[in-house]
Amino acid sequence: MRVGILALQGDIEEHEYAIKKAAEELGINVDVIRVKRVEHLDGLNALIMPGGESTTIGSLARRNDLINRLREAIINGLPTLGTCAGAIFMAKEVRDSVVGEIGQPILSVMDIAVVRNAFGRQRDSFETDLNIEGFGTIRAVFIRAPVIVKTWGDAKPMASIKHPRLGVTIATAQENHMIATAFHPELTTTKVHRYLLELALGRR
Numbered sequence: 265m266r267v268g269i270l271a272l273q274g275d276i277e278e279h280e281y282a283i284k285k286a287a288e289e290l291g292i293n294v295d296v297i298r299v300k301r302v303e304h305l306d307g308l309n310a311l312i313m314p315g316g317e318s319t320t321i322g323s324l325a326r327r328n329d330l331i332n333r334l335r336e337a338i339i340n341g342l343p344t345l346g347t348c349a350g351a352i353f354m355a356k357e358v359r360d361s362v363v364g365e366i367g368q369p370i371l372s373v374m375d376i377a378v379v380r381n382a383f384g385r386q387r388d389s390f391e392t393d394l395n396i397e398g399f400g401t402i403r404a405v406f407i408r409a410p411v412i413v414k415t416w417g418d419a420k421p422m423a424s425i426k427h428p429r430l431g432v433t434i435a436t437a438q439e440n441h442m443i444a445t446a447f448h449p450e451l452t453t454t455k456v457h458r459y460l461l462e463l464a465l466g467r468r
């Protein structure tokens with residue numbers, strides 16, 4: 265199994281560790297490909313887009329044709345996990361909680377609307393227990409995280425969080441072969457990475 269990790273900016277190593285551990289738990293072999301150029305997309309069975317800074321990831325992906333080829337690969341069915349900035353990059357609608365819409369480069373592949381930096385600044389980052397449908401409870405780390413404010417079409421919420429200021433918002437959504445998490449599963453659990461591998465194996 266070949267799993268690509270978009271490796272332009274963000275927490276690439278943490279995802280590499282999590283996906284290797286998830287594969288070990290499932291008893292399968294994975295080759296991890298760090299995706300920096302279009303040719304790295306060849307022959308992938310799954311793709312991860314890490315957290316980081318979505319505006320940076322977007323503008324680096326736009327420098328060559330990578331943004332278009334990524335979009336094509338995902339639309340054509342490549343099982344994909346986007347975490348935090350990666351989830352923002354996958355969304356069809358993006359706005360920032362302070363500056364609104366800035367027209368940042370996005371893939372626009374998933375029927376979700378996200379608000380960036382929804383919980384506030386870096387110091388408002390937090391951890392909490394989160395119940396994800398079908399996964400049970402996991403520890404979730406939100407680092408200057410977005411929230412998913414809306415899903416439509418085939419996209420379905422999988423986990424929600426209740427926040428004192430924001431009320432109940434969506435922390436995880438799935439649309440067919442695509443999963444978006446507002447938090448960072450790679451830091452605390454292999455469950456989400458295992459789920460991605462199972463999607464790629466056709467077991468989900």
Ligand code: GLN
Binds near residue numbers: 317319409
């Ligand atoms: N705040 C970042 C953004 O808007 C996301 C933060 C993260 O990936 N941990 O892109």
